[in-house]
Amino acid sequence: MKFTSQKIAYHFFALSMLLLSLQIVYGFIMGFAHMGYDVLHEWIPFNAATATHKNLLVVWIISGFMGAAYYIIPDESDTELWSVPLAKLQFWSLAIVGVVAVAGFHVGWWEGRKFLEIPRPLDFLVAINVILFLVIILMTLFKGKKQTTTAWVLTMGLVFLALLYLPGMVYFDNISVDSFMRWWVVHLWVEGVWELIMGGILSFLLIKLTGVDREVIEKWLYVIVGLTFLSGILGTGHHYYYTGGPDYWLLVGGIFSALEPLAFLGMTIFAVQMYRKGNKSHPNKLALYWTMSTAIVSFLGAGLLGLAHTLPGVNLYTHGTLITAMHGHLAFWGAYASLVLAIMSYSMPLMTGRKIYDNRNGHLAFWFSNIGMLGMTMAFAAAGVAQVYLERIAGYEFMVAAEETKAHFFVLIIAATVFTIGIGFFIGNFFSFGLPSDDALNDAPEFEPLLA
Numbered sequence: 081m082k083f084t085s086q087k088i089a090y091h092f093f094a095l096s097m098l099l100l101s102l103q104i105v106y107g108f109i110m111g112f113a114h115m116g117y118d119v120l121h122e123w124i125p126f127n128a129a130t131a132t133h134k135n136l137l138v139v140w141i142i143s144g145f146m147g148a149a150y151y152i153i154p155d156e157s158d159t160e161l162w163s164v165p166l167a168k169l170q171f172w173s174l175a176i177v178g179v180v181a182v183a184g185f186h187v188g189w190w191e192g193r194k195f196l197e198i199p200r201p202l203d204f205l206v207a208i209n210v211i212l213f214l215v216i217i218l219m220t221l222f223k224g225k226k227q228t229t230t231a232w233v234l235t236m237g238l239v240f241l242a243l244l245y246l247p248g249m250v251y252f253d254n255i256s257v258d259s260f261m262r263w264w265v266v267h268l269w270v271e272g273v274w275e276l277i278m279g280g281i282l283s284f285l286l287i288k289l290t291g292v293d294r295e296v297i298e299k300w301l302y303v304i305v306g307l308t309f310l311s312g313i314l315g316t317g318h319h320y321y322y323t324g325g326p327d328y329w330l331l332v333g334g335i336f337s338a339l340e341p342l343a344f345l346g347m348t349i350f351a352v353q354m355y356r357k358g359n360k361s362h363p364n365k366l367a368l369y370w371t372m373s374t375a376i377v378s379f380l381g382a383g384l385l386g387l388a389h390t391l392p393g394v395n396l397y398t399h400g401t402l403i404t405a406m407h408g409h410l411a412f413w414g415a416y417a418s419l420v421l422a423i424m425s426y427s428m429p430l431m432t433g434r435k436i437y438d439n440r441n442g443h444l445a446f447w448f449s450n451i452g453m454l455g456m457t458m459a460f461a462a463a464g465v466a467q468v469y470l471e472r473i474a475g476y477e478f479m480v481a482a483e484e485t486k487a488h489f490f491v492l493i494i495a496a497t498v499f500t501i502g503i504g505f506f507i508g509n510f511f512s513f514g515l516p517s518d519d520a521l522n523d524a525p526e527f528e529p530l531l532a
């Protein structure tokens with residue numbers, strides 16, 4: 081760690097870990113409900129559980145992105161963070177708004193638009209919070225001694241993330257228009273600007289971990305940004321099929337969304353090539369594992385499993401089924417959850433000064449969580465295929481089809497248990513590093529001397 085102010089990242093990472101644990105609890109509540117054991121229904125009905133599960137996901141990932149930015153931007157710009165007291169204020173306000181929003185879902189205070197359920201008054205508080213965050217990041221960037229491409233791509237991703245929250249805050253009487261705009265936020269986030277954040281953080285990690293020249297790594301970053309925008313913006317059309325948009329979206333959405341996996345493939349090739357080119361040895365192998373798994377699993381979950389249902393002829397059958405849940409889990413896990421775990425794995429030893437890099441619990445966390453999540457994806461896939469067949473081809477009622485897919489949720493619970501053990505190891509390992517400390521200040525090269 082080069083600057084004391086980078087320590088603020090720890091707050092955001094710890095909050096992420098807490099919210100991830102809670103998210104998992106709600107995942108189990110829904111998994112059991114699907115199996116027929118909806119025992120908490122009176123207190124936590126399915127709609128409250130699903131809103132909580134998904135919003136906790138979004139908040140812990142964004143909290144992870146914020147922590148990443150507070151760590152990376154001072155490092156890249158070679159300067160202390162612009163204001164630590166304001167960053168602390170921003171942290172506490174984020175945590176409070178998050179808690180109020182989740183509590184609200186349990187008493188029916190919500191908007192009912194998937195992923196954007198947070199009610200309007202809280203939306204304004206979220207917006208103020210994110211503006212404060214961006215001011216701190218931009219001021220740091222501008223007062224810095226240098227402004228790198230990596231820092232800019234990450235910052236632009238965060239700025240667009242904030243701007244794209246706005247279409248979700250406008251009120252429309254017409255439900256089709258409302259649905260159309262909701263997709264802007266959801267799609268242009270995960271298949272657009274969050275990919276810039278991903279590119280920026282991956283680039284930072286690869287520079288640090290492989291020792292390949294910044295110029296080479298940052299050239300790739302341009303390619304990824306280009307591919308993302310080329311495919312992602314018009315690719316949004318794959319959600320307009322059934323929101324009442326004009327017919328031409330079938331063609332435009334189909335073609336451009338089918339190109340989107342290229343951006344993720346670009347990310348995979350980028351990371352693998354840099355790993356192979358790297359001629360230095362970094363002691364933090366776990367951070368490298370998470371970095372590589374982000375690049376690879378995101379291609380599987382977002383690229384391949386996205387492609388699996390993006391064409392209009394397929395989406396006609398799979399829209400809004402458990403096939404979506406299959407893709408949603410592996411895509412979010414591979415791309416954004418793993419990315420946040422990668423930057424945490426990299427920065428925790430440097431912030432706390434405890435160089436317990438290659439520890440057993442860390443490796444168990446990596447394998448259990450990834451294998452568990454692959455198992456969960458397969459269980460959702462099996463349930464999804466059965467649901468599509470029963471509901472959309474054989475024509476059974478929703479609840480009749482749901483009854484038939486119960487067995488797959490038993491498999492889901494088993495895989496989810498493996499996954500949760502992995503996350504348990506990760507969180508245990510995270511807290512075993514202790515608190516960040518000024519004693520960890522160090523600007524020395526991080527690489528190990530090569531023996532041969």
Ligand code: HEM
Binds near residue numbers: 130500
């Ligand atoms: C123990 C772990 C977990 C379990 C048991 C679980 C289970 C579930 C269930 C049952 C649903 C509702 C499916 C439906 O009926 O529509 C769901 C939704 C969802 N979960 Fe999880 N989940 C877990 C962890 C996670 C994690 C770690 C992530 C992200 C990395 C995640 C992302 C999502 C998303 C994005 C949705 C919405 C899917 C859609 O759009 O259809 N979940 N989860």
Ligand code: HEM
Binds near residue numbers: 194266411
């Ligand atoms: C990391 C990137 C991605 C993430 C995190 C992600 C996640 C998700 C989530 C959570 C949903 C459900 C959204 C909702 O119902 O509101 C969804 C829907 C969808 N995604 Fe992705 N996705 C990603 C990339 C992609 C890509 C690259 C493609 C296509 C190649 C794709 C194709 C689709 C399709 C077709 C749907 C609509 C499913 C339906 O009609 O129910 N996704 N995605």
Ligand SMILES: [Fe+2]
Binds near residue numbers: 271
């Ligand atoms: Fe999309």
